[in-house]
Amino acid sequence: MKQGLLRQLPKIDDVLKDRRIEELMERIHRETVVDAVRRSVESLRADILDEKITEASEMKLDSMIDRIIKAAEELDKRSLRPVINATGVVLHTNLGRAVLSEKAVEQVAKVARGYSTLEYDPEKGERGSRHVHAEKLLKDITGAEACMVVNNNAANVMLALAAIGRSKEMIVSRGELVEIGGSFRVPDIMAESGVRLVEVGTTNKTRAADYENHITEDTAALLKVHTSNYRIIGFTEEASLRELRELGDKYGIPVIYDMGSGLMVDLSPWGIREPVVTNALKEGADLVLFSGDKLLGGPQAGIAVGRSDIIARMKKHPLARVVRADKMTFAALEATLLEYLDTGRALENIPVLRMISRPEEELKEVCLKLKGDIDEIMDPATGRPAYITKVQKEDGVVGGGSAPDSKLRSQVLVLTSEAMSPDTIEKLLRKGEPPIVVRIHNEKVIFDVRTLKTEDLKVITERLKEMVSE
Numbered sequence: 518m519k520q521g522l523l524r525q526l527p528k529i530d531d532v533l534k535d536r537r538i539e540e541l542m543e544r545i546h547r548e549t550v551v552d553a554v555r556r557s558v559e560s561l562r563a564d565i566l567d568e569k570i571t572e573a574s575e576m577k578l579d580s581m582i583d584r585i586i587k588a589a590e591e592l593d594k595r596s597l598r599p600v601i602n603a604t605g606v607v608l609h610t611n612l613g614r615a616v617l618s619e620k621a622v623e624q625v626a627k628v629a630r631g632y633s634t635l636e637y638d639p640e641k642g643e644r645g646s647r648h649v650h651a652e653k654l655l656k657d658i659t660g661a662e663a664c665m666v667v668n669n670n671a672a673n674v675m676l677a678l679a680a681i682g683r684s685k686e687m688i689v690s691r692g693e694l695v696e697i698g699g700s701f702r703v704p705d706i707m708a709e710s711g712v713r714l715v716e717v718g719t720t721n722k723t724r725a726a727d728y729e730n731h732i733t734e735d736t737a738a739l740l741k742v743h744t745s746n747y748r749i750i751g752f753t754e755e756a757s758l759r760e761l762r763e764l765g766d767k768y769g770i771p772v773i774y775d776m777g778s779g780l781m782v783d784l785s786p787w788g789i790r791e792p793v794v795t796n797a798l799k800e801g802a803d804l805v806l807f808s809g810d811k812l813l814g815g816p817q818a819g820i821a822v823g824r825s826d827i828i829a830r831m832k833k834h835p836l837a838r839v840v841r842a843d844k845m846t847f848a849a850l851e852a853t854l855l856e857y858l859d860t861g862r863a864l865e866n867i868p869v870l871r872m873i874s875r876p877e878e879e880l881k882e883v884c885l886k887l888k889g890d891i892d893e894i895m896d897p898a899t900g901r902p903a904y905i906t907k908v909q910k911e912d913g914v915v916g917g918g919s920a921p922d923s924k925l926r927s928q929v930l931v932l933t934s935e936a937m938s939p940d941t942i943e944k945l946l947r948k949g950e951p952p953i954v955v956r957i958h959n960e961k962v963i964f965d966v967r968t969l970k971t972e973d974l975k976v977i978t979e980r981l982k983e984m985v986s987e
């Protein structure tokens with residue numbers, strides 16, 4: 518009996534000749550398809566041996582092909598792939614932080630596709646430096662004397678501290694010994710870079726005099742850290758950059774500012790209260806350190822702008838090679854910075870700024886459009902709409918450890934269903950392809966459209982439709 522069934526198992530070569538399998542190989546690598554066919558035949562064999570299959574009619578080629586296509590698509594799935602972010606969190610750390618501008622994406626593709634001038638000077642026909650690439654633009658935009666780009670801002674801080682203060686002391690306020698992103702802790706980074714941390718003041722209050730009282734011959738710098746992902750509110754006081762500048766001048770020591778977010782344009786009209794790079798330089802920071810993929814809206818990078826003697830020491834430090842940025846980073850960064858030559862253009866073309874500055878009225882229109890499409894989905898069992906939807910006002914956040922106390926005025930679509938729980942809806946949205954990520958609030962599914970592209974709306978509606986028929 519089993520033997521007879523085993524003899525009837527399709528031959529791998531025969532399956533591969535099927536028209537649908539041949540078509541599949543036009544979009545999925547042959548090896549992957551063959552692998553899927555082999556696994557499928559093996560699973561049939563196992564089912565026969567386990568007596569889960571007892572008749573030849575249960576081994577129809579047609580249904581086998583369906584399963585092979587699904588299996589091949591599953592095998593072909595990239596681990597790193599696009600998702601639809603319906604959370605409204607503009608800088609979502611788990612979803613890749615800043616979305617790049619079209620120009621940045623184009624430039625990355627151009628540079629990645631072939632050879633490039635990464636470390637080559639075509640004018641002179643000799644070896645060049647990767648540090649030149651975003652240099653002129655960064656200096657033009659920020660007014661800084663010098664700059665440097667490394668792999669990310671944690672590396673940037675580490676390099677700056679090592680270059681400035683190895684085996685010396687650095688003074689930091691106790692209110693600024695923060696942890697950012699789960700793994701970046703200011704005290705740990707200082708210890709790793711060989712700097713001795715001198716904590717001054719208290720968690721909620723630190724005055725300029727607290728710094729001054731601890732300045733010694735061993736003081737290499739005054740370090741200010743922007744508490745970018747939380748705020749101390751209430752009975753508080755911190756020394757301003759201007760006050761630290763005065764101390765720096767008095768004692769001849771540099772003032773380093775780890776700003777984190779890297780905002781280049783004033784976003785206060787949209788309720789974002791965050792320091793701006795150019796202001797920090799004007800107020801007296803000798804060195805400002807920030808991320809490329811937070812409010813700047815570019816690629817993952819760490820950017821240092823400021824005094825040329827400090828930057829020169831950073832460039833010469835052995836760690837500089839360890840934390841260097843790659844060509845795709847420079848390509849994306851240069852294209853991003855180019856938009857900043859015109860603030861209006863930056864607000865329009867850089868997705869992070871564009872999303873933050875989207876007017877509430879526009880968000881409401883998008884919600885209504887999405888609502889209209891979803892309301893047309895019928896539940897075949899009841900003949901009534903499958904989902905109950907409502908558009909309402911709700912405050913959003915920027916996310917990504919930026920502007921924690923700033924609220925973005927938003928409109929969201931709230932969705933429930935009689936047939937499915939919010940958790941089920943959330944799970945089905947997330948497990949489809951591409952994954953659609955939503956929030957659940959008060960037992961309801963929330964679509965915050967701020968972070969959605971126009972083309973995402975159709976994908977969401979289609980998915981919700983499929984979920985009903987499944």
Ligand SMILES: *Cc1c(COP(=O)(O)O)cnc(C)c1O
Pocket residue numbers: 669670671672674697698701742743744745746775776777778807808809818819918
């Ligand atoms: C985000 C942040 C960092 C770390 O930057 P990454 O680019 O994530 O490495 C360091 N310092 C501050 C103040 C930050 O906000």
